[in-house]
Amino acid sequence: MRPLDSIRSIKTKIGIVIVAAVGVTIAVVVLGVKAGFPLLVCGLTAGALALAMVQFLARGLTSPLRQMSAAATAMAAGDYQRRVETTSTDEVGELALAFNGMVAELAEVDRIRRDLIANVSHELRTPITALQATLENMVDGVVAPDPPALEIMLQQAQRLGGLVSQLLDLSRLESGVVPLQVQRFKARPFLEAVVREAVLPVAFKMSVEPEDLSIDADSDRLHQVVTNLVKNAARHSPHGQPVGLCASERNGEITIEVCDRGPGISKEESERVFERFYRSDEARASPDGGTGLGLAIARWVIDLHGGSIEILANSPSGCRMVVTLPTARPGAR
Ligand SMILES: Nc1ncnc2c1ncn2[C@@H]1O[C@H](COP(=O)(O)OP(=O)(O)OP(=O)(O)O)[C@@H](O)[C@H]1O
Ligand SMILES: [Mg+2]
Numbered sequence: 271m272r273p274l275d276s277i278r279s280i281k282t283k284i285g286i287v288i289v290a291a292v293g294v295t296i297a298v299v300v301l302g303v304k305a306g307f308p309l310l311v312c313g314l315t316a317g318a319l320a321l322a323m324v325q326f327l328a329r330g331l332t333s334p335l336r337q338m339s340a341a342a343t344a345m346a347a348g349d350y351q352r353r354v355e356t357t358s359t360d361e362v363g364e365l366a367l368a369f370n371g372m373v374a375e376l377a378e379v380d381r382i383r384r385d386l387i388a389n390v391s392h393e394l395r396t397p398i399t400a401l402q403a404t405l406e407n408m409v410d411g412v413v414a415p416d417p418p419a420l421e422i423m424l425q426q427a428q429r430l431g432g433l434v435s436q437l438l439d440l441s442r443l444e445s446g447v448v449p450l451q452v453q454r455f456k457a458r459p460f461l462e463a464v465v466r467e468a469v470l471p472v473a474f475k476m477s478v479e480p481e482d483l484s485i486d487a488d489s490d491r492l493h494q495v496v497t498n499l500v501k502n503a504a505r506h507s508p509h510g511q512p513v514g515l516c517a518s519e520r521n522g523e524i525t526i527e528v529c530d531r532g533p534g535i536s537k538e539e540s541e542r543v544f545e546r547f548y549r550s551d552e553a554r555a556s557p558d559g560g561t562g563l564g565l566a567i568a569r570w571v572i573d574l575h576g577g578s579i580e581i582l583a584n585s586p587s588g589c590r591m592v593v594t595l596p597t598a599r600p601g602a603r
Contacts, residue, residue: 272330272357280331280360287327291320330358334366341373350377389547393433393561397426436563439494440546443570450488450574457483457517457524464496465515470504473512483517485524486598491571495579498564499528499591505560506532507588523577524595531588540581544569568593 274283295316302312334356341352350373354366404423407413442448458478465474485492496515503513507530514529533552535543542548547562565579572579577595584590 273327275330275357276359278359280362283328283331283360287324290327291324294323295320330356331362334358334362338366338369341369345373345376350380386546390437393547394430397429397433401426401430433561433563436561436567440563440567440570443567443574448491448574450491452486452488452575454484454486455489457485457526460485460489460493461496461515461517461526464493464500468497468500468504470500470513472504472507474500475512475514477514477516477518479516479518483519483524485517485526485595487575487595488571491574492595495568495571495593496526496528498568499593501560502564503528503530503532503589503591506530508532519597522597524597526593526595528591529584529588531584534583534587534589535581543581544579 274286277283277286298316298319299309299312302315303309334354337352337354337356341354344352353370353373356363356366358366401423404413404419404426408415408419413419458476458481461476461478465476500513500515507513511531514527516525516527516529518525535550539550543550544565545562546566548566549559549562553559553562569579572593572595575595577593579591579593582590582592
């Protein structure tokens, strides 16, 4: 703790330093002259003492600024570990706290950026390596370019294309450049179209309450969200078990629920699955697993609609993905 650390205003601190320096100067000169010392000696001694006093009182007044300057230089070189240490409570102290907050935020953004590059490179490399291996085998004459081999190559190319368009979607959503085309449409035909177009090897139990329920949303974007939810549910559902798809209106909100009887998502994982590229260990090990972008996109889309998406446990097992949307957006139509 430094002498003036508890004072919350930098102006008051400077005022105190000036008054103390002037006070010391006057006292030393008056006392020295009274004691018979020459005026020059008294003046020089008073000046030296006043300087020492300023040094003592102003200690720490500018050190956070120096630390901030050093930390900013380190940040420019990619080091986000430096923090400003200060016990001061004045404006410079507040600035130092805000600076530390900003550095922590930038460090997190930098971590996400590095993770993203690592994940994207990894996800792109897997299908590219498979494609390259098949093509090499064809060029060497080990594998004939017959329909099964071409089918495998087509799947890898589709996976690459899908990954790139999901990444583009996510980046557009995050930067906010996709304006929502909100309109009113009927829930039942919408959900039926999602199920029909997803072409999944499971049965669906659909319920819409009330039967003529309407939704106010961007139908293409919501289609993308519900498609991902039903694909996830179908992927994790035990063989022969139907997937539930329900839409209802309650307390001025539309709820769309997708329920399955699979292993479910644990409480610890229920936030992490919304992170880009997050997949459970089983999903990672499975050859037909996705890329881990679907729920990240879903959360962005639903947030843009002013709604929410959450994961609840299904009874007796499995998970219930619950999307909640406001019934009408002001100025939407
Ligand atoms: N219904 C579900 N039951 C169990 N786990 C699920 C379910 N839905 C999602 N998960 C878990 O959440 C992870 C993330 O899901 P998400 O939809 O974001 O990615 P994905 O389905 O793996 O790939 P993508 O949707 O990008 O093709 C999945 O990999 C899986 O581990
Ligand atoms: Mg998915």
